Amino acid sequence: MFTAACADQLASPHGPAGQPCPARPWVCLMCPLAVFLPRDAPNLLRLRAFFRRQFRQMPSDQFMRVFGPYADHLDAEILPRFGEHTLLEAAAEVADDDQEIPLRPEESTR
Known part of the structure; x- marks a missing residue:
């Protein structure tokens, strides 16, 4: 799992029972089966950076429809669970580019 x-x-x-989950990485943010641990903090910050890049390239209403609920949940509910030290250490691992996230070609921010 990338996000959690x-x-x-x-x-x-x-997805179908008995098969690996097909959801995109951001869908995990609101999934009832997701468990967010400190080891996931770098990938969560990578996802937040991805949302910011998407926001810059998409019309805001489209961004809000596609990514808005996930971005809001990440910032308001998930990241505040981690301590400042954990987030600072995780931020040092984030390069803020699409190579860090398992994306489909059409999801790229380039």
């Missing part, structure tokens, strides 16, 4: 640990990847609400 999963309580049961084969029982995803986003």
Whole structure:
């Protein structure tokens, strides 16, 4: 899993039972099976940087429809669970480019 640990990847609400979850990385942010641990902080910050790049290139209403709920949940509910030290250490690992995230070609911010 890129964004979080999963309580049961084969029982995803986003795909057929018994098959690995097909959800995009940001969908984990609001999934009831997601477990966010300190080791996930760098990838969560990579995802936040991705959202910011998407916001700069997309019309704001489109961004809000596609990524808005996930970006808001990340900033308001998930990242505040981590301590400042954890987030500072994680930020040092983030290069803020698409190479750090498992994206499909059409999801690129280039």
